[in-house]
């Protein structure tokens with residue numbers, strides 16, 4: 693069953709790094725959580741260059757790690773090359789960067805999600821927010837079915853209104869090709 697409940701405490705839209713961290717954090721705090729992702733096997737998929745950390749990013753990753761996040765842990769499990777960037781320069785400009793196994797990284801994240809109690813995956817596209825009196829009450833899926841929620845986390849990523857054209861087909865968001 694894709695979405696066994698119709699009412700959640702938290703619905704997270706998007707299964708990128710931001711989405712899985714938000715969903716795991718919510719579920720680990722005991723919230724009934726749903727993560728809406730267009731493709732179950734794409735959750736946690738890495739960018740073209742499968743690096744984690746780097747200049748301007750590794751300090752954020754370390755903060756996530758300190759708060760109990762999964763990304764740094766997952767990078768440790770799936771890392772294949774570790775580097776301290778700018779090691780010849782002063783400590784203020786150094787950064788940790790890992791290159792990960794691109795296939796293994798999302799597989800392990802998906803395994804962690806599957807074994808997190810209270811976290812359900814809804815394999816669909818969120819098409820709208822349900823609003824009542826200016827407050828969010830849930831979302832609508834692309835097939836029109838409503839999912840109720842006390843709060844909705846938008847983790848829809850870096851592509852925003854970006855569109856992909858494949859012949860006559862038009863799609864949005866990060867896809868499999």
Ligand SMILES: Cc1cc2nc3c(=O)[nH]c(=O)nc-3n(C[C@H](O)[C@H](O)[C@H](O)COP(=O)(O)OP(=O)(O)OC[C@H]3O[C@@H](n4cnc5c(N)ncnc54)[C@H](O)[C@@H]3O)c2cc1C
Pocket residue numbers: 705706707708709710711728729730734739740741742743744745816817818819847848849850851864865866867
């Ligand atoms: C071209 C490019 C190259 C990059 N290269 C690198 C790199 O080499 N190394 C690196 O560390 N970072 C790289 N980045 C940055 C990195 O990809 C982003 O910082 C990171 O992916 C952002 O994570 P996110 O979870 O916010 O968004 P995303 O990873 O974009 O995830 C958002 C997810 O939400 C889904 N979504 C959107 N709308 C809906 C909806 N309505 N319903 C359901 N799901 C929805 C999308 O399909 C997507 O899966 C790159 C970014 C771009 C654009």
